């Protein structure tokens with residue numbers, strides 16, 4: 454009897470301690486820490502809009518953005534900050550060059566002074582990285598891929614991904630890019646020949662960039678790659694709503710229709726990716742193939758195997774997350790840049806003429822190739838460059854991200 458009482462008392466104590474710990478952590482995370490940060494910032498003169506409990510300024514930002522984007526732009530302008538980040542504009546006017554607002558319980562410190570930004574990037578780069586909310590919001594979509602990795606994980610993952618973006622490797626994708634672009638141009642021409650007088654150019658650019666990434670990432674498994682990208686596009690739009698669903702503590706564990714949809718799509722993407730990776734590994738193991746493939750996926754798998762033999766612990770989930778990250782990071786960005794460029798050329802006919810003349814002169818009727826690229830002065834210097842070296846060089850100069 455005494456033993457039972459002792460065990461029950463011990464269990465009760467453990468339960469109470471765990472309960473109070475969880476309760477304290479929750480209160481600390483959602484109330485005490487935000488209040489402490491707010492006070493520290495206020496002492497330094499950094500203020501901002503009043504946050505609401507748990508959701509911070511999320512609704513204020515949504516209000517600002519829905520007002521600024523309610524109407525179409527009446528003329529083309531490059532000054533899109535007012536439209537896309539109206540809360541920044543309004544709050545910096547009200548609270549000055551440094552202000553703070555709250556994305557849920559996470560603070561966002563906004564700084565606009567160039568010197569301060571430089572100092573932050575150079576001196577405190579090890580403290581920079583993706584926040585918990587950002588990582589949670591994209592967890593089911595791109596997982597712990599490069600874009601969301603912090604600290605030593607980021608360094609490690611960068612090493613694995615780097616060979617896929619070396620100059621020679623990128624050049625080897627040129628043929629695929631030309632092939633996909635020709636296909637897109639043909640369908641554009643068909644639309645025009647069938648009497649269509651207006652086309653939604655963004656759709657064509659989205660299709661061509663998805664096609665190029667599908668090919669470069671999964672060349673030999675292209676058909677499965679297309680299925681994966683279709684699912685990823687759906688997952689991406691579902692995850693866009695993530696901030697709304699993350700507002701309430703623990704809401705992501707609730708088996709809502711939204712959460713179930715995300716989970717089932719993520720599982721389907723992972724299943725397809727795993728099938729491709731496994732079949733490539735099997736081919737190498739039984740000697741049917743000497744490499745995992747020359748596409749991005751093949752390079753990632755072979756780097757993973759190399760690093761594994763060097764003692765690094767890399768798992769398949771990470772490779773799958775990187776594949777999803779490349780799609781996410783490279784797809785919409787490129788499509789939007791292309792669409793914007795086409796829109797600018799369409800609205801500036803004199804530039805269109807100049808660019809067309811240069812392309813005709815350099816290519817002289819041939820299909821554009823890598824060798825032609827260096828000869829384009831106007832296209833490469835004056836039009837937006839499609840180089841993906843921008844984000845990468847930024848991170849290299851900064852030496853890394855800290856904190857996990």
Ligand code: HEM
Pocket residue numbers: 599600601611666778779780782783784786787790839841844845848
């Ligand atoms: C016009 C096209 C592109 C633009 C404007 C662009 C822009 C950016 C920016 C601003 C970042 C930094 C994001 C952050 O850290 O929060 C980034 C990171 C990244 N981008 Fe791009 N990108 C483009 C194309 C691509 C393409 C085609 C790929 C790959 C297929 C790609 C892969 C990545 C990856 C993997 C990262 C994370 C790098 C790291 O954290 O080390 N991007 N990109």
